[in-house]
Every structure is written in C-alpha cells, then in structure tokens.
Amino acid sequence: MSYTNKRHTYYEGITSDPSSTFQYTQRTDEQRRKHVTFGPYILGSTLGEGEFGKVKLGWPKNFSNNSTSAFDFPKQVAVKLIKRDTISNDYKKEVKIYREINALKNLSHPNIVKLEEVLQNSRYIGIVLEYACGGEFYKYIQKKRRLKEPNACRLFSQLISGVHYIHSKGLVHRDLKLENLLLDKNENLVITDFGFVNEFCSRNELMKTSCGSPCYAAPELVVSTKPYEARKADIWSCGVILYAMLAGYLPWDDDPKNPEGSDIGRLYNYICSTPLKFPDYILPIPRDLLRRILVSDPKRRINLKQIEKHGWLKSHSSFLSITPDEWDKLHNTHSVFRLEKPKARYGSRPQSSCSTSSMGSRSDKRDSLIIDSTLLTFPAPPQESQNHIITRPTSIPSDQRISPIRRSNRHNRSNSAASIALQAVVNADREYVLSHEQSLPSAQKTRQLTVGNISPSLSPPSVVNSGDVMVESTQLKRNTTSGNNVTLYLEKELLGTAQTNKVHLNNANSSQNDQYNKPKTQNSLKYTKNFDRTSSSSHTKPRPTSYHPGSYTKTSYNSNRLSIEEASDKTKSTASSQTLNQRETSPFDSAPYLAPDTCITSCSSIESSPKLITNGSFSLAKPSVDLQIVSGDLIKYKGDAEGATRTYDEKRRKSLRYSGIFNDISCDTVTEESDDLKVPESAVAQAQEQETLDTTKAGNANQDALISVKTQVNLSLERSLNDQVNINLERSLNETESVKKRFSFFSLYSYNTSKSSLYSSIDSKRKPSPPSQRRPKKDDTHINPRTSSTTTSNVPTSHKLKSDQSLQTIAQDERIPELKKAVRTERASIMVSEVRKANTDNKENQYPEQSTAKRVLGFFKRRSMRV
Numbered sequence: 001m002s003y004t005n006k007r008h009t010y011y012e013g014i015t016s017d018p019s020s021t022f023q024y025t026q027r028t029d030e031q032r033r034k035h036v037t038f039g040p041y042i043l044g045s046t047l048g049e050g051e052f053g054k055v056k057l058g059w060p061k062n063f064s065n066n067s068t069s070a071f072d073f074p075k076q077v078a079v080k081l082i083k084r085d086t087i088s089n090d091y092k093k094e095v096k097i098y099r100e101i102n103a104l105k106n107l108s109h110p111n112i113v114k115l116e117e118v119l120q121n122s123r124y125i126g127i128v129l130e131y132a133c134g135g136e137f138y139k140y141i142q143k144k145r146r147l148k149e150p151n152a153c154r155l156f157s158q159l160i161s162g163v164h165y166i167h168s169k170g171l172v173h174r175d176l177k178l179e180n181l182l183l184d185k186n187e188n189l190v191i192t193d194f195g196f197v198n199e200f201c202s203r204n205e206l207m208k209t210s211c212g213s214p215c216y217a218a219p220e221l222v223v224s225t226k227p228y229e230a231r232k233a234d235i236w237s238c239g240v241i242l243y244a245m246l247a248g249y250l251p252w253d254d255d256p257k258n259p260e261g262s263d264i265g266r267l268y269n270y271i272c273s274t275p276l277k278f279p280d281y282i283l284p285i286p287r288d289l290l291r292r293i294l295v296s297d298p299k300r301r302i303n304l305k306q307i308e309k310h311g312w313l314k315s316h317s318s319f320l321s322i323t324p325d326e327w328d329k330l331h332n333t334h335s336v337f338r339l340e341k342p343k344a345r346y347g348s349r350p351q352s353s354c355s356t357s358s359m360g361s362r363s364d365k366r367d368s369l370i371i372d373s374t375l376l377t378f379p380a381p382p383q384e385s386q387n388h389i390i391t392r393p394t395s396i397p398s399d400q401r402i403s404p405i406r407r408s409n410r411h412n413r414s415n416s417a418a419s420i421a422l423q424a425v426v427n428a429d430r431e432y433v434l435s436h437e438q439s440l441p442s443a444q445k446t447r448q449l450t451v452g453n454i455s456p457s458l459s460p461p462s463v464v465n466s467g468d469v470m471v472e473s474t475q476l477k478r479n480t481t482s483g484n485n486v487t488l489y490l491e492k493e494l495l496g497t498a499q500t501n502k503v504h505l506n507n508a509n510s511s512q513n514d515q516y517n518k519p520k521t522q523n524s525l526k527y528t529k530n531f532d533r534t535s536s537s538s539h540t541k542p543r544p545t546s547y548h549p550g551s552y553t554k555t556s557y558n559s560n561r562l563s564i565e566e567a568s569d570k571t572k573s574t575a576s577s578q579t580l581n582q583r584e585t586s587p588f589d590s591a592p593y594l595a596p597d598t599c600i601t602s603c604s605s606i607e608s609s610p611k612l613i614t615n616g617s618f619s620l621a622k623p624s625v626d627l628q629i630v631s632g633d634l635i636k637y638k639g640d641a642e643g644a645t646r647t648y649d650e651k652r653r654k655s656l657r658y659s660g661i662f663n664d665i666s667c668d669t670v671t672e673e674s675d676d677l678k679v680p681e682s683a684v685a686q687a688q689e690q691e692t693l694d695t696t697k698a699g700n701a702n703q704d705a706l707i708s709v710k711t712q713v714n715l716s717l718e719r720s721l722n723d724q725v726n727i728n729l730e731r732s733l734n735e736t737e738s739v740k741k742r743f744s745f746f747s748l749y750s751y752n753t754s755k756s757s758l759y760s761s762i763d764s765k766r767k768p769s770p771p772s773q774r775r776p777k778k779d780d781t782h783i784n785p786r787t788s789s790t791t792t793s794n795v796p797t798s799h800k801l802k803s804d805q806s807l808q809t810i811a812q813d814e815r816i817p818e819l820k821k822a823v824r825t826e827r828a829s830i831m832v833s834e835v836r837k838a839n840t841d842n843k844e845n846q847y848p849e850q851s852t853a854k855r856v857l858g859f860f861k862r863r864s865m866r867v
C-alpha cells in the first residue's frame with residue numbers, strides 16, 4: 001500500500017502519486033515510518049558512490065519481528081542502486097551491469113564479494129551484495145602508509161586465490177585495482193566490481209577490448225591493438241597491487257617532468273623508458289616476485305600457479321592449495337553450516353527479479369531473468385593457515401562487520417599490570433551484563449548485546465537527507481531459474497572503439513620490444529576514452545590513482561599519496577636500475593599514468609549509519625566520578641579505606657593524612673570534628689594527676705624545672721596525639737569496612753544512575769554533626785598557623801587537658817610569666833609543625849597516582865587486600 005506524505009518530496013520529486021510504490025514497513029510504528037526501503041531491505045547510509053550511483057547500507061526490514069535471540073543480528077548488505085534512467089540510453093553501462101550480475105552469480109569464494117540478490121522496480125535496479133564492512137582497501141593502505149610484509153603476503157595470497165578462482169570459472173576480471181578491493185570485518189580481502197568481467201575460452205583466450213584503469217593496466221592492453229592474453233593482464237594488475245601494498249605507492253609514478261601525470265604521452269614515454277624500481281624496505285624475495293609479475297611481455301610473465309608456488313607465499317601455500325573445486329564443494333555443503341535463513345525473516349517480501357530484456361523498459365520487467373537470492377553465507381575455508389582468517393561466526397554472524405577503525409581503538413592487551421587490571425574491569429562488566437541479561441525477561445534479551453559484541457543496530461536512520469535516493473518497491477514475483485539465461489555481451493560492440501583507443505607511444509627509442517613499438521600518433525590521448533571509467537565526468541567518485549611519494553602531504557587530497565620515503569629511493573633507484581636485466585628494463589615494464597584525482601571523498605562510514613541501540617548494554621565510558629574524588633571523600637569522612645595494611649607506619653601515615661584533611665579545611669570546620677577524637681575521661685584524669693605531681697615536685701619552679709616541664713608537656717602532647725589518632729583511626733577503619741562493601745566494582749560505572757552508589761553514603765557523612773555532638777565553643781582553642789598564636793584548637797582533647805593543666809600549674813607562679821608564655825608558644829609551634837607535616841604527607845599520599853590505569857590498579861590492590 002502506498003503511503004504519501006511530505007517526505008516524498010525529499011526523494012527526487014515523487015510526491016502524491018498514489019501509484020507510488022514507496023513503502024514503509026510498519027505504519028503503526030512511528031519510528032519505522034522514516035525508513036527508506038527497497039524491497040525487503042531498509043536502506044541506511046551511503047557506503048560509497050560509483051559510476052552508476054550510490055551504494056547504500058541495507059538490512060532486512062522484518063528482522064526485528066523475527067529475531068529470537070540476543071545474538072540474532074540483522075544481516076547487513078550493500079545495495080548498489082542503479083537508476084534505470086542513467087543506463088537506458090547507455091548501452092555500455094547496461095552491458096557492464098549485466099556482466100557484473102552474471103559473473104557474481106556464479107562465483108562463490110571467500111575473497112569475492114557475494115551477490116545476495118538483484119531487485120528491481122520501475123526506477124531502480126538494486127544489486128544486493130554482501131556488505132564488506134572493513135572498507136576500501138586503498139584507504140587501509142593509506143592509513144598504514146604501506147603494509148608490513150606478513151600482512152601484504154596474507155592479503156596478496158587472498159587476492160591470488162580469488163583471481164585464480166575467477167579464472168577457473170572461465171572469467172577474467174580486467175579491472176583489478178586497489179579501488180575495487182574491499183575488506184571484511186576480519187581484514188580479509190574482498191574482490192568487487194565485476195563490471196569489466198568477461199569470459200575467455202580455453203582455445204582463444206585473447207581479448208580485444210582494453211579496459212581497466214591505466215595505472216593497473218598491463219602494457220599489452222595499453223600499447224598494443226592486438227588481442228591480449230586476458231588472464232595475464234589480471235596478473236599484471238595483481239603485481240601493481242602488490243607493489244602498492246609493499247611500497248605504499250604505485251610503480252612508475254615519479255616522473256619529475258610530469259609530476260601530475262597530466263601529459264599522458266610524456267607519461268608513457270617515461271614509464272616505458274624507466275625500469276621498475278624498489279624502495280629499500282622491499283626485501284629481495286618479494287622483489288623477485290614483483291620482477292616476475294611485472295614483465296611487459298605477457299608470455300614471459302609468471303602465471304598464477306607459479307605465483308602460488310613462489311617462495312614468498314610459502315607460508316600461505318596451504319590456503320593457496322585449495323582448488324576452485326574445493327571452494328565450490330565447500331559452498332555446496334554449506335547448508336550444513338547454515339545460519340538462520342533469511343527466508344524466515346523476510347517472510348512476504350517482494351521477490352527478486354532482474355530482467356535483461358526489459359532493461360529500461362518499465363512495462364515488461366517480470367518475464368525476465370531471475371537472479372535468485374539463494375546464495376548463502378559462505379562457510380569458513382579450511383583453517384590450514386591461521387593467517388587466512390575467514391572464520392565462520394560463532395556468536396555473531398559473519399555479516400555483522402565491525403569497522404577496523406573501531407578495532408584499532410580496541411584496548412591493546414599486553415601483559416602489563418595496567419592492562420590486566422583494565423581487562424579485569426572489562427571482564428567484570430561483561431560478567432555483570434551477562435548475569436543481568438539472565439535475569440531479564442526473554443523479550444528484553446533479544447536485543448541485548450554484551451560488551452565487546454556491539455553491532456550496528458536496527459534503529460532507523462535518524463536523518464534522511466534530501467539527497468538520498470527515492471526508492472520504490474514493487475510487488476515482484478520470485479521466479480527461480482537454474483540456468484544462466486542472461487547472455488553475456490560479446491566484445492564486438494566495444495571492439496570498434498577499442499581499436500582507436502590504444503595508446504601509441506611517441507618515443508620509439510624507448511621501447512626495446514618491437515612488438516609493442518608503436519609510431520607516435522596524433523591521437524595518443526584518445527586512450528583516455530578507453531578508460532572512461534576513471535576519467536568520465538559522470539563518475540563522481542574521485543579515485544586515488546596516484547600515490548606519488550613525493551607529493552605526500554598532510555592535506556586530505558595528498559594523503560592519498562601513500563609514500564613518504566621516495567627521496568632516498570630516487571637517488572638509489574638510479575644505481576639499482578643499472579643492475580636490472582633486459583627484461584626488467586623493458587619499456588613495457590611500466591604502467592601508464594593517470595592524472596591524480598583532485599580530491600577524495602570519503603564514503604559514509606558505518607558510524608554514520610543507523611546505530612544499534614544496545615538495550616541494557618553496559619557502557620564502558622569513563623565514570624563520571626573520578627576515583628580520586630571517591631577515595632578522597634572516603635578518607636575525609638570515613639577514615640582511610642586502605643585499612644588492610646595496618647602496620648604502625650601505615651597508621652601513622654594515615655593519621656597524618658587524617659589530621660591533614662582537617663587542616664585543609666578552614667579552622668572553623670573544627671566544629672565538625674567527630675566524637676572519635678574525644679579522649680576517655682580516665683585518661684584525662686590520669687594525665688592531669690601526673691602533670692600535677694610533676695609540677696608539684698618542681699615546687700617553686702626555677703627555670704630548669706620549667707624547662708623540664710615544658711619538655712614533658714611536649715612529649716606527652718605528641719605521644720597522646722599519636723595514640724589518640726591511632727585509636728580513632730582503628731575505629732574509623734572498622735567502620736569504613738562496612739562502607740567499603742558498598743564500594744562495588746560496578747559502582748564505578750553507575751554513579752549517574754544509581755542512587756545507592758557511593759555518593760549517598762558519602763553525602764550522609766558530609767552532613768555536619770548534630771549540635772549535641774558539637775563541642776562548646778568555649779572549649780575550642782584555635783591555632784593560627786600564620787602567627788603560631790593559640791586562639792582556638794583543633795588539637796585532641798587530651799592534649800589540651802594535659803597541657804592546660806601543666807600550664808595552669810606553672811602559671812600559678814607569678815614569677816615566671818614569660819616561661820608560661822614560652823611554653824604556650826612552644827606547644828603551639830609543635831602542633832603547627834605537626835599539622836603542617838601531616839598536611840604535606842597527606843598531599844603526597846592522598847593522590848599519589850594520576851593515571852587512570854594506576855588508579856584502577858590501586859583500587860584492585862586495595863580490594864584484593866580487603867578480600
């Protein structure tokens with residue numbers, strides 16, 4: 001049923017046409033009304049843009065209704081939307097599309113993009129492909145500047161395996177280049193874009209149409225009008241790709257006279273007269289392989305079997321030894337490993353169909369070729385080599401791809417203590433989530449994801465841009481066909497133009513091979529027409545066709561130039577080129593040059609696609625309350641939490657910290673001093689008695705006696721201070737134990753939401769003591785640290801009583817008022833110094849470590865000690 005509203009105006013002018021087939025999946029659901037759909041798929045963000053239009057992320061719209069488990073994710077696809085209008089008048093484009101569809105239909109290899117189905121309506125053809133979430137391969141190299149040898153070796157093995165498989169099916173790709181390689185979630189290579197694919201037959205495998213991109217095109221395609229050996233052309237392209245992987249830039253890309261490569265004739269001259277050069281960091285064995293691949297004469301060029309046996313790929317020989325037949329068998333037996341079938345989810349979706357005869361014809365679109373969407377997720381290949389990780393999913397379906405960007409943000413596990421501690425946090429959180437999940441009703445479980453298994457979500461696109469594609473979905477019939485009833489278009493139609501599109505070198509001297517020596521022609525630039533895929537103005541997506549090392553800058557455009565090490569290469573290359581043999585120095589060991597694109601538009605990343613809302617998932621974001629603050633509060637109001645280490649020194653340190661905190665606060669806050677600091681009265685009485693005796697014995701004190709008394713006062717003051725603080729500390733530690741039990745592991749992450757978290761306990765302790773517990777002001781003796789004069793006191797009661805008693809006794813002797821004053825001053829100075837010392841220690845000890853990892857470690861340490 002059609003649904004019209006204002007939104008239709010966003011999509012290319014389709015408005016109130018009641019026959020509009022633009023549909024929404026569930027009109028009752030307000031959110032889902034915003035979905036743009038194409039057949040059984042909801043369309044999300046734009047993944048990229050190609051010659052024919054946009055490629056959109058998609059997922060089945062009926063997924064949420066049928067999902068039954070927490071690990072049931074929507075299968076994401078890439079929907080290549082091709083406007084019928086754009087191809088109806090362009091026969092070549094039409095041919096390309098059907099080549100691609102028919103080729104993909106017959107290919108099932110883990111390193112070749114999988115065709116899910118083809119859908120069409122009156123306006124669009126949608127090629128539904130497996131979603132390669134790892135992004136474009138050239139960006140991957142760009143990010144890494146160049147690949148390390150083991151990684152390059154692994155990926156090149158996958159490329160060779162995929163190309164071998166294509167060739168084994170009697171097809172050639174003819175447009176192998178970095179831009180047509182994608183990555184899956186495990187950073188495995190995925191060959192895509194089969195628009196130039198063609199058949200070859202064993203008796204005459206020569207082809208006559210030059211296609212592909214100049215930088216990757218084999219010399220025989222560029223400089224010769226003769227039919228070429230198509231498979232060898234693919235091998236050449238693989239060599240250029242390997243060079244780019246290892247070097248970080250394309251070969252023959254450093255002509256100083258033609259840095260931009262805008263002069264094609266000059267460029268070809270340069271390429272043909274310049275031998276292949278290598279940067280230092282490419283080691284001899286891969287160099288050897290490259291020298292065998294990038295041979296201008298296709299007859300002398302190494303073939304795929306020889307490549308597979310080359311020493312550099314030895315570590316991947318087991319993977320490379322899987323024959324195409326074995327891949328097919330794996331595919332055929334795949335039903336054994338089948339994941340939940342989309343059929344069940346799609347329910348009553350429109351059936352897929354694709355018409356060859358009705359391309360551009362809206363009336364006749366059903367009586368046509370049907371590309372049935374029965375291809376299944378490909379199984380994992382045999383795990384001979386650990387490096388070929390094309391794993392069958394365990395908990396998450398393989399089609400739920402996670403960007404390598406995200407992967408790069410993953411915590412890098414190491415054996416460091418901090419790593420272990422942080423990992424423990426993650427693990428504990430995961431346990432928590434799992435246990436929490438178990439307690440949830442099953443309905444809630446279905447959408448709950450565990451930490452670390454987060455996947456893009458079903459949530460609708462938040463914003464639908466006006467530039468997005470308007471998609472109609474029609475009721476399409478599903479007809480299954482078994483045969484390949486699409487005729488692959490022959491090369492005839494293209495042959496005529498191809499003949500004129502060959503590039504003829506204008507420098508005969510540069511060539512050492514007569515076969516390829518061509519006279520200079522007036523129309524040498526015509527070759528660009530031949531590569532209209534890359535140069536066509538209709539092709540809106542810029543391509544990184546040049547990675548000239550010298551032009552690498554930090555700008556977005558130049559960031560496509562991968563290399564940074566060419567300076568030394570240039571100087572060294574001259575010498576190294578002298579040593580190349582005749583074959584290597586052949587002018588045809590070169591690839592033509594295409595002017596670099598002026599900008600690179602990055603396609604929409606998965607981050608910008610609809611996000612999964614992980615219901616009940618646990619956030620590992622930094623807690624809103626800092627650990628330092630938490631521990632500081634604990635110390636301040638409830639004693640030190642580090643009570644497990646109860647050595648005397650530790651207690652003393654803590655006692656100093658304790659007193660220091662009081663000192664940090666203004667002197668008035670002494671009124672908040674807890675009763676913990678009160679000294680038992682018996683102790684006070686004893687102290688008083690002792691003081692009285694001492695002072696009585698002193699009689700009419702002389703100066704010596706007074707000094708003696710003063711010393712005693714000081715000593716007793718210090719001793720009682722320490723003892724009392726220790727007693728109080730012990731008591732507060734015991735109390736803290738109970739508080740600490742609430743200091744849950746997870747409370748670190750739930751402060752914002754949990755009322756029962758640490759805040760509540762702390763806040764209750766922050767409240768000032770009730771007035772009944774407050775000491776009368778008249779008993780308070782304040783210390784003014786600046787003047788050391790005794791005004792009020794934050795000294796424990798026992799000290800005050802003792803010292804006051806002594807002083808009173810001494811003060812009775814009117815003959816020594818100055819001594820009395822001296823004693824008081826001394827006492828104050830002792831206290832001040834004590835407090836200052838404690839304050840200093842406290843500052844040092846309270847927040848000794850600043851980094852999050854260290855704080856987490858500290859937390860665990862304390863926790864384990866308590867346990």
Ligand SMILES: Nc1ncnc2c1ncn2[C@@H]1O[C@H](COP(=O)(O)OP(=O)(O)OP(=O)(O)O)[C@@H](O)[C@H]1O
Pocket residue numbers: 047048049050051052053055078080113129130131132133136179180182192193195533539603
């Ligand atoms: N299966 C896929 N998974 C993820 N992204 C894809 C997929 N297919 C295509 N894309 C993205 O869409 C972009 C354009 O796709 P594609 O190259 O197939 O279109 P095209 O019309 O054939 O373009 P061209 O022929 O000029 O290369 C790709 O560069 C890539 O970023």
